[in-house]
Amino acid sequence: MKILVADDSKVMRQIVIRTLRQAGFGGHDVVEAENGRDCLEKVATESPDLVLSDWNMPEMNGIDCLAALRAQGSQVTFGFVTSEGSDEMRARAAAAGARFLIAKPFTAETFTEALAGVLV
Amino acid sequence: MTAAPAITDVQAIVEQVWSSFLGEAEPLLPAPVAPGRAFPADDAWSAAVSISGGWDAAVTVELSTPLALSLTTTMLGLTADETAEGPLDADVADAVGELVNMIGGNIKSLMPGPSVLSLPAVAAGRAAHPSGAAEVARFDGVRAGQPVRVAVHVIPQP
Numbered sequence: 001m002k003i004l005v006a007d008d009s010k011v012m013r014q015i016v017i018r019t020l021r022q023a024g025f026g027g028h029d030v031v032e033a034e035n036g037r038d039c040l041e042k043v044a045t046e047s048p049d050l051v052l053s054d055w056n057m058p059e060m061n062g063i064d065c066l067a068a069l070r071a072q073g074s075q076v077t078f079g080f081v082t083s084e085g086s087d088e089m090r091a092r093a094a095a096a097g098a099r100f101l102i103a104k105p106f107t108a109e110t111f112t113e114a115l116a117g118v119l120v
Numbered sequence: 121m122t123a124a125p126a127i128t129d130v131q132a133i134v135e136q137v138w139s140s141f142l143g144e145a146e147p148l149l150p151a152p153v154a155p156g157r158a159f160p161a162d163d164a165w166s167a168a169v170s171i172s173g174g175w176d177a178a179v180t181v182e183l184s185t186p187l188a189l190s191l192t193t194t195m196l197g198l199t200a201d202e203t204a205e206g207p208l209d210a211d212v213a214d215a216v217g218e219l220v221n222m223i224g225g226n227i228k229s230l231m232p233g234p235s236v237l238s239l240p241a242v243a244a245g246r247a248a249h250p251s252g253a254a255e256v257a258r259f260d261g262v263r264a265g266q267p268v269r270v271a272v273h274v275i276p277q278p
Contacts, residue, residue, distance in 0.1 A: 014196055
């Protein structure tokens with residue numbers, strides 16, 4: 001499977017990729033995007049099976065990226081990895097079509113729980 | 121009255137972020153500094169995020185340069201060979217910015233909303249605050265003898 005990791009922070013993309021490995025999901029192809037617009041383009045060109053996206057990014061944020069994907073008809077599995085894990089943000093994410101929201105800081109166990117049934 | 125997060129919540133968030141991404145081998149220990157006293161390092165990095173909407177505030181992080189460099193190499197997972205020349209400034213700015221983003225995002229979640237969290241602004245140097253800003257919570261700590269400060273400021277509304 002192919003995973004697209006979208007975050008404007010290179011450090012955080014590295015941490016997400018490392019945590020995927022620690023959670024037992026190291027065998028998948030990983031593609032990176034630097035913001036929501038880049039993510040939108042790479043969903044089209046790379047056809048990932050899963051998008052793990054930050055919320056707060058320059059150019060285009062994660063929620064606008066998700067809305068644009070759904071408006072284009074893309075049903076790619078989409079989950080947020082964000083520092084904002086309030087009930088309000090979780091409700092907005094779910095309403096927009098996100099499968100889950102992982103709040104930062106997270107552990108490998110958080111990834112295992114969130115991605116169970118998503119990645120095989 | 122100005123809404124403010126409990127200092128115990130701020131400390132819990134900082135410790136959780138710290139242990140999740142930096143491990144517990146070198147714990148972050150509280151090291152209170154008297155109110156009004158400057159951050160105890162001349163050579164420092166700092167970062168800030170603002171929160172606006174239901175609650176208007178700024179969250180800042182200051183940390184000594186050795187701690188900022190150590191944080192960056194750990195977060196990037198660099199090996200000893202890769203860190204021989206130290207991380208690039210852009211990587212330090214990225215790591216310190218992500219630290220304040222995580223802390224600020226978690227503090228925002230505790231406060232009245234809806235609010236918007238800004239992207240982080242990072243500087244090589246101490247954080248400075250406008251005279252109208254009131255510090256409502258602060259955590260001072262040390263890791264391996266190196267200081268870090270997290271502060272929450274609000275701008276009183278007229």
